[in-house]
Amino acid sequence: MTPEEEIEFKRRRKGRNLALAAVLVFFVLLFxxxxxxxxx
Amino acid sequence: xxxxxxLYLPTDWRDFLSLTKPRVMSLVIxxxxxxxxxxxxxxxxxxxxxxxxxxxxxxxxxxxxNQWWEADLDAGMKRTAKRPIPAGRLRRTDARxxxxxxxxxxxxxxxxxVNWLAAIILAISIVYYAVIYTIWLKPRTPQNIxxxxxxxxxxxxxxxVAVTGxxxxxxxxxxxIIFMWTPPHFWALAMFVxxxxxxxxxxxxxxVKGEESTRRQILVYTLLLLPVxxxxxxxxxxxxxxGAIAIALSLVFIFLAAPVALRRxxxxxxxxxxxxLFGYSVLYLFALFAALVADRMVYGQGLFA
Numbered sequence: 001m002t003p004e005e006e007i008e009f010k011r012r013r014k015g016r017n018l019a020l021a022a023v024l025v026f027f028v029l030l031f032x033x034x035x036x037x038x039x040x
Numbered sequence: 041x042x043x044x045x046x047l048y049l050p051t052d053w054r055d056f057l058s059l060t061k062p063r064v065m066s067l068v069i070x071x072x073x074x075x076x077x078x079x080x081x082x083x084x085x086x087x088x089x090x091x092x093x094x095x096x097x098x099x100x101x102x103x104x105x106n107q108w109w110e111a112d113l114d115a116g117m118k119r120t121a122k123r124p125i126p127a128g129r130l131r132r133t134d135a136r137x138x139x140x141x142x143x144x145x146x147x148x149x150x151x152x153x154v155n156w157l158a159a160i161i162l163a164i165s166i167v168y169y170a171v172i173y174t175i176w177l178k179p180r181t182p183q184n185i186x187x188x189x190x191x192x193x194x195x196x197x198x199x200x201v202a203v204t205g206x207x208x209x210x211x212x213x214x215x216x217i218i219f220m221w222t223p224p225h226f227w228a229l230a231m232f233v234x235x236x237x238x239x240x241x242x243x244x245x246x247x248v249k250g251e252e253s254t255r256r257q258i259l260v261y262t263l264l265l266l267p268v269x270x271x272x273x274x275x276x277x278x279x280x281x282x283g284a285i286a287i288a289l290s291l292v293f294i295f296l297a298a299p300v301a302l303r304r305x306x307x308x309x310x311x312x313x314x315x316x317l318f319g320y321s322v323l324y325l326f327a328l329f330a331a332l333v334a335d336r337m338v339y340g341q342g343l344f345a
Contacts, residue, residue, distance in 0.1 A: 001048070005048075005049065008049060009049055009050065012049060012050045012051070012052050012053075013050050015052060015053050015054075016050060016051075016052075016053045019053040020053075030090065030093075033086055034086060034087070034090060034153050037084050037086050037087060038153075
């Protein structure tokens, strides 16, 4: 792997991690609020 | 594809997003939301949001599975050659796993948060699109667009059932409307867009049965669309606002389809009637479903009462 490719590798990995984190936080909040709606 | 960056570089997350066909999804979200808003009864806004989210996740999963299966075909066509898998930015098996994960999650969340009947219909719609349409019938029959239209017809039905929890004639009619609308919509496009489906062996109607037959069939479906679109009013499922708009919109559709059906294209044809029909078909669907919701707001919830 060339140095350029390593930079690209890290950039993509970081992007994926952030995207996945956003999805997870979104679903945590969604299920949390759904729980309250269902109890009400 | 052996020499692709997907083999040693992680796929950019945007390529996963584009697997879900976000542009097709906008129509899915719109019709799903309209089905949800037009249904009698109430649904908590958050549960309604979750239902629309699940419908779009299911559509995204089915789209990813479609591209997993058709990667070789996509590679052979100019319009699709730059999609993530044929362009070598995404592994084929990753698309398959992503599609299955999205599909399973969408059905599961729909069942737990909304209701299980909506979840079952969502599951049927995903299998219908990814397996019955993509894998089985699309490469085998020129009726593929008619069959594919069935897949696009599910969202408003699922939105409706998310509210009511049962299947009545109304959600079935919403399904039938999109089912009848798809062939004239797509074949009008196929008349003026130079596609290379034939090159990869997909039997599209204009290639298999010829232009004249396709033009005739466009008119047949457009004529059938009128009674189907007006049916929700005839059976008393909607008020006169929807009924009048549905009949007016459908008459214009027939008016624009007739010249397309009755003419033949010549060398260097500008295809103006076909382009107009296609443009109108998109407007038709948006206006019809907006009318359905507006009708419900006025009569069902007594907006102006």
